[in-house]
Amino acid sequence: MYNVSERMIFHRLKGLISPSLLTKWWKVDPELYINEETHHFKQDRSLQKIDFTRLKQAEENEFPIFEHMIQAYLKQNIHMIPITSSLYPSTLKHIYDPPPVLFLKGNITYLNEEKSLGVVGTRVPSSYGEACVKKIVGELVEENWTIVSGLAKGIDGLAHKECIRKKGKTIGVVAGGFQHLYPKEHVQMAQYMGEHHLLLSEHPPYIKPEKWHFPMRNRLISALTKGTIVIQCKEKSGSLITAYQALEQGKEVFAVAGSIFDSNSTGPARLIQQGAKLVHSTKDILEEFFFQGVQYTEPS
Structure with missing residues (x-):
């Protein structure tokens, strides 16, 4: 039939x-x-x-x-x-x-990009966290890596914005359907991504986002990428859920170290204690894939 x-x-x-x-x-x-x-x-x-x-x-x-x-x-x-x-x-x-x-909404060829990395973190980043996103994402885009994140406030949104600004490729994994994009302050960016980049959801367009949709979407971010970069988050956060799911899926996890006086440094610190790779520079991320056979040029 x-x-x-x-x-x-x-x-x-x-x-x-x-x-x-x-x-x-x-x-x-x-x-x-x-x-x-x-x-x-x-x-x-x-x-x-x-x-x-x-x-x-x-x-x-x-x-x-x-x-x-x-x-x-x-x-x-x-x-x-x-x-x-x-x-x-x-x-x-x-x-x-x-x-x-x-x-999917947008350029579906992004879906199977070989070089893709997830970037996640707190919804309330410090100026240090914002600077880390701009530097790391900007340098990854120069090396033709696609940036995947969850369109949330804070680190997620900054990662998408920097990728767009640097004329890279970005994928936004959303909670709920496309007819109910969240948060409101990112609707315009999401609409732009739906035309020029890629939005992805596991929910039909008419579905409104529920609280339980947000942790669920994290497994998609980690599954779609070669690895996940965590920039600023607390020990109990959605970002750590994404990192742990990446580990369960056999993916790389990278954690950007921060100040011991900042509560948003506790999440990355915990990941580093548990075996995540400490990131001092973008080179720390790129060299991991260089040794796995994914070529890149040395950042200037």
């Missing part, structure tokens, strides 16, 4: 099944057959919660409406890439809980 990619997108937009359950269903049954008697569903009790009758009725009754919705989103430059697509990043596909569908 419909191919598996169309059905994956349909059920994600319809919201009759949770994203995690949709991904589980696909992993067990790559064709997404609607069959309550399928014996391999018995291997996972959570899959037995799927109401196949309801899903089948939705497909039969609402696919024409769905097709119109897809066209409307495409006119807004919003693209949908299901986990079944060859465009879906392999690094993201192999994390513990990959989104069944990615929602």
